[in-house]
Amino acid sequence: MTDLRNYNKQFIIEFIELYRSYPCLWKVKSTKYSDRDKKNKAYEDMIRKLQEVDDSATRDSVKKRIDSLRGCFRKELKKVIQSNKYGSGTEDIYKPHLWYYEYLLFLTDQETPRSTVTNIGDEASNNEDGSNYIPVQSPTSPFEIDVADRSPSVSSNTPSAPSSVSSSNSTKKRRVKERADEVLEKVNAKLDMYEQEDRFTVVGKNVSKKLRDLPPDAALMAEKFIPDILFEAALGNI
Template identity: 30%
Template sequence: MAVVWSNDKIMQLIELFQSKPLLWDCSIKQYKDRNKKNDAFEEISQVLNIPKKDVETKIHVLRTQFTREKKKMSAKKTTGSGAIEKCKWIYYEPLEFLLCGATTSGETDTMNKTVDENNALESGMESEPSQSPRPNATTSTSSRKRNKTDESNEILEVLKSAKKKMDEREKKDPFDIYGEYIAAELRSVKDDQAVTQAKYHINNILYELKMGRYNTYGYQTASSHPSSTPNNVQETEIREIERHETNRLDALRDETEDSAILNLVNYLSDESTQ
């Protein structure tokens, strides 16, 4: 519950504050003793029956306002504007004891030093909520535009990737396709020794292929006769493998195209709803 400060209550606070020089007279030794200053604030809090934090805050506000009023009075003196008027703030005269506390130390800038500390504290208290500014409409709009641009670039990259794969697919001949099939099959095997053995047999087959072993009239032993049946069977198997791999790559291409188109449709749909 917020504390209501009446004029009488404020005057009582000023009197209690004045009775504790260690809180405002920086010329005395106890002024730098935080424990004693804390005890002094606690005593004022108990007399007024107001929480110590509220007492400290109110005193801070009074001292800050007093400093401002003093600067106004000093400005009127330096400009030579005629007769000096009394300050209209009702608490200025009751707080003039602060000037005594500022000069008894013999330092001309003591009051200014105390004032600067108070102003710094007040500035910190006032600026604290501004650390998390609310986003305005312009910021939100710019953010949405950046997000849309990022989404557009992402979709464009997907479409470029799909087109690149399609172009690569058109450039491939049956040997490229079959080579990819062999590579995919080898990758699916987790046993390194089995892969090594498979590579060995594949290399042997390629060697025999180059030597004419699998030609229509491949090399034969002296007692053997050429036979087209094994070669026909092998050719059929190879064509079946090529057909299977071609279908698999076509399905992969279609899946990539469908995914790119779906992303584009979703993006355009989001654009139309905003």
């Protein structure tokens, strides 16, 4: 099995959470990112995790599966950013269909949708950790690039544009900037939420989702057993 998305959801969540716990593998601006010893230790843990479902797992296969997850996330992120940019209201904002999209939101400021950057062929390359992406300072970079690309070229030989055209360009820039600020606020709010979460919070949410899908009687029994199991675990009987 070469595609991580074919594994069960619980394993993928745990795999992503383990990856998130090692900023040395994904946070480019972190001092840990250039620490090879920390990276080697992190990859050893990632390999052991992947070997739970793939006995032949290697560092290379871990990188490929991470890149697969990030590639799907990057496509959805691009659609979200574009819908925030051009949509006229909240109903126009794209809702990601990727079920693990929210689990990867911690990568938002590490990803740039490719179509919003020019000359990528010369600038993009596979990073040492195997992820094929372009690090940026903030999620608003696509908007900043877009504003620059749309700005009219002016040379010393070009007559000055009419004031109405100049006013129109200023209005468009202001609207784009306002949309960018809105997106940044939403992304930051999401990131703040995930900063406060740990793997137990994620597991709790996953359990609650499963309970909602159970028949009422089965959900009631599960609610009874879960506290009992936790109580026995706290006593050291498990």
